[in-house]
Amino acid sequence: MNILLDNGWGDGDHESVAWPFEWYLRDYHNRRYYTKTIDSNINLADYPVVLARDTNLDPIQGELAQYSCQSYKLNAWFPEDYKAFNATDTPGINIGTHRFEVPWLRFDAIGQTLSSPDNRLRLLKFLLYRQAPADSGSRGMLFCVNKEVPALGPAPLSGNPAVAPLAPAAASGQQVAAGQPLSRDTVLQSQSDGTQVYGKTADGRPALVDPKNMAVGPDGRIYVAEGKAARVTVFNADGSYVTSWGGSGQGDGQFQEPWGIAVAPDGNVYVADTWNHRVQYFDPTGKFLGKWGKLGDSKGSTSTEQGSFWGPRSIAINGAGEVFVTDTGNKRIQVFGLDGNFKRMFGGAGSAPGQFNEEVGLTLDTQGNVWVADAWNNRIQELTPNGEPITSIPVPSGWDNPAVTNKPYVAVDPQGRVIASFPDQGRLVMYGSDGQQIKELPLPAGTTPVGVTVAPDGRLLVADARGNVVDSLPDQ
Numbered sequence: 001m002n003i004l005l006d007n008g009w010g011d012g013d014h015e016s017v018a019w020p021f022e023w024y025l026r027d028y029h030n031r032r033y034y035t036k037t038i039d040s041n042i043n044l045a046d047y048p049v050v051l052a053r054d055t056n057l058d059p060i061q062g063e064l065a066q067y068s069c070q071s072y073k074l075n076a077w078f079p080e081d082y083k084a085f086n087a088t089d090t091p092g093i094n095i096g097t098h099r100f101e102v103p104w105l106r107f108d109a110i111g112q113t114l115s116s117p118d119n120r121l122r123l124l125k126f127l128l129y130r131q132a133p134a135d136s137g138s139r140g141m142l143f144c145v146n147k148e149v150p151a152l153g154p155a156p157l158s159g160n161p162a163v164a165p166l167a168p169a170a171a172s173g174q175q176v177a178a179g180q181p182l183s184r185d186t187v188l189q190s191q192s193d194g195t196q197v198y199g200k201t202a203d204g205r206p207a208l209v210d211p212k213n214m215a216v217g218p219d220g221r222i223y224v225a226e227g228k229a230a231r232v233t234v235f236n237a238d239g240s241y242v243t244s245w246g247g248s249g250q251g252d253g254q255f256q257e258p259w260g261i262a263v264a265p266d267g268n269v270y271v272a273d274t275w276n277h278r279v280q281y282f283d284p285t286g287k288f289l290g291k292w293g294k295l296g297d298s299k300g301s302t303s304t305e306q307g308s309f310w311g312p313r314s315i316a317i318n319g320a321g322e323v324f325v326t327d328t329g330n331k332r333i334q335v336f337g338l339d340g341n342f343k344r345m346f347g348g349a350g351s352a353p354g355q356f357n358e359e360v361g362l363t364l365d366t367q368g369n370v371w372v373a374d375a376w377n378n379r380i381q382e383l384t385p386n387g388e389p390i391t392s393i394p395v396p397s398g399w400d401n402p403a404v405t406n407k408p409y410v411a412v413d414p415q416g417r418v419i420a421s422f423p424d425q426g427r428l429v430m431y432g433s434d435g436q437q438i439k440e441l442p443l444p445a446g447t448t449p450v451g452v453t454v455a456p457d458g459r460l461l462v463a464d465a466r467g468n469v470v471d472s473l474p475d476q
Contacts, residue, residue, distance in 0.1 A: 188239025213451025292340030300349025346387025361409030
């Protein structure tokens with residue numbers, strides 16, 4: 001079988017899958033490597049399988065549209081906190097010119113460590129259940145199968161599968177993804193801590209696939225952008241299913257991994273169709289109304305390629321009908337009218353105030369100011385609607401991982417508090433308007449929070465891309 005393998009490029013952020021697959025696939029003599037981009041002379045129809053690092057996907061998004069992909073860990077390792085151990089004055093013995101340090105002889109350090117109830121509990125969990133004291137380090141990969149390869153057996157009903165194109169539900173006129181539970185059977189589920197869950201059927205199965213973001217319409221309905229499912233799904237405020245539209249493709253009303261969604265004051269729905277490099281908009285029922293954008297590489301400039309996108313990730317709309325879009329990859333924000341008419345752009349590549357390096361999530365506060373998750377600059381920036389910098393909140397860690405799944409989003413509540421997602425760490429953190437961390441918001445175990453938005457009633461909506469649901473947290 002022919003297998004296409006990612007050979008990586010450049011620095012350590014874009015590594016190859018050669019280790020360990022060069023060994024594992026040593027008997028597959030038809031394996032072939034590509035570097036950064038897939039050469040146009042490669043006929044993808046001849047390659048039923050592609051293995052790629054999850055940090056290297058941006059340049060090949062167009063080619064991956066021909067494949068159904070699933071995320072896996074390429075490899076993982078035990079937490080390496082011990083590397084930070086301070087060896088100063090560590091007991092040991094000298095043999096000749098060599099000193100052999102024996103840190104376990106530091107009985108004072110052992111005593112200080114075990115005096116903490118939390119540390120004792122971690123030790124007990126490790127001894128009894130081999131539960132690591134912290135998250136393991138890992139590298140991710142995608143296993144992609146050409147869509148022309150027939151599936152074996154029924155499509156899975158839960159988890160994070162690749163999704164078949166939308167098909168009409170029998171006798172209902174509603175659209176659901178083939179192999180998925182009927183979304184019209186969803187019910188709002190309430191947890192003991194006050195959390196409510198959108199997107200589950202009465203028997204507990206998730207009806208969403210890879211939800212990236214959501215927005216609330218004037219009628220209270222919740223519009224969810226599903227990435228791998230390439231669709232928009234709509235729920236009533238009571239959790240019941242309304243409709244879905246979309247499907248994988250490049251045609252009008254189709255998507256390639258949409259990440260952002262917003263609802264205009266008139267009720268129309270705007271979607272960041274990320275890997276089709278465009279914005280599409282619809283009426284509340286899903287009727288296609290228009291689109292704008294095309295692929296363009298501005299190389300971090302704000303003076304060229306207006307109206308073009310590398311990979312739009314987030315959308316916000318103000319009361320004046322201006323549509324703000326994070327042009328992730330081009331390191332800028334573009335502003336349009338509701339009809340797609342270009343108005344202005346700001347940002348540009350860099351780390352100075354008002355510049356960006358992998359800006360992702362975007363939201364507007366009650367004054368109309370713009371808040372942006374400036375991921376690889378490790379900060380949240382506040383800017384005026386024209387892009388002048390106002391303030392910045394440092395984010396010490398958690399946004400450094402360049403994996404394509406680790407894209408943070410932000411929301412601002414009416415009190416001016418900023419809520420930021422940390423997808424890779426499964427965390428949701430609230431900051432005050434002064435930039436100080438207030439608290440970490442509790443989330444269900446195993447959650448991958450991506451998009452966040454504040455509902456009109458004050459509840460916080462969180463898109464859980466791993467759990468395939470939208471969590472509605474109580475007013476904080």
